Amino acid sequence: MKLEEQLIQRSGNKCELCQSEEALTVYEVPPQSVSTDENTILICETCLSQIEKRTEMNSNHWRCLSSCMWSEIPGVQVISWRMLNRLNNENWASDNLDMMYIDDERLAWAKAGADDESDAAAEFHKDANGNLLQTGDSVVLTKTLDVKGSSLSAKLGTVVKNIRLVEDNTDQIEGRIEGQVIVILTKYVRRQG
Structure with missing residues (x-):
């Protein structure tokens, strides 16, 4: 069975983070040299674009971490820890991070791929009303x-x-x-x- 098929079966064809059923894609949790079902997860475009910082972080979207952080899937645990770290200025995220259990090996993996920006949010071009600007906009x-x-x-x-x-x-x-x-x-x- 192909890896993607395994992930679809494991997740019930839903994002393994927020449970969305739309625009799902296979995501290899970095850093990795070989894709396995433990270091690869099925996620939606909304989660992916925020993980990769292509769109502005929506902290309300990530409240799903309160439940997925308890997943037994290593890749889900690692992404949960990284995103909770990026959101640690939110009380709920900080509380979840304090409660979260992650073993030493997975914690080292999570830290290896984290980009130490827990207190500095990514910068975006915004208009006078705070709307996100993109190249090509009017x-x-x-x-x-x-x-x-x-x-x-x-x-x-x-x-x-x-x-x-x-x-x-x-x-x-x-x-x-x-x-x-x-x-x-x-x-x-x-x-x-």
Whole structure:
């Protein structure tokens, strides 16, 4: 029986973390050299995108850890410990981490793959209302902006399409206004749509 089939059978075709039945995928819990049913779990896209920090952490989604942290499956235990650590500023997560039992070998595995960011959340580009911004989004200016080094003035309400995120600064995006690429502070934009 293939590994994926084993995981589907073991999980009842549900995410082994949050029990969702949608967009399931096989996830190998790092670091590993060989995939086995002990170090591989079946998870949904919502869990995966937050584990891999492709989307912002939704702490309410992870309340499922209160039950899955008791799983006998090593991979589920390791991910539960890592996510509880990332959420340790939440009282419920901190309490669960205190109660959780994980043997020394699995704890070493969990720590080996954890990226020591328990107190520093991943940084994301957000608009003036706190909405997540992505490359390709369209935004509306919430303030008239004078462009430095130019006579251009970007008016309040101007729509800027197909923005790019400034990689090393979450307070800035790039956009094209009147044919000119400019840097715009995220606090002066609202995501459209």
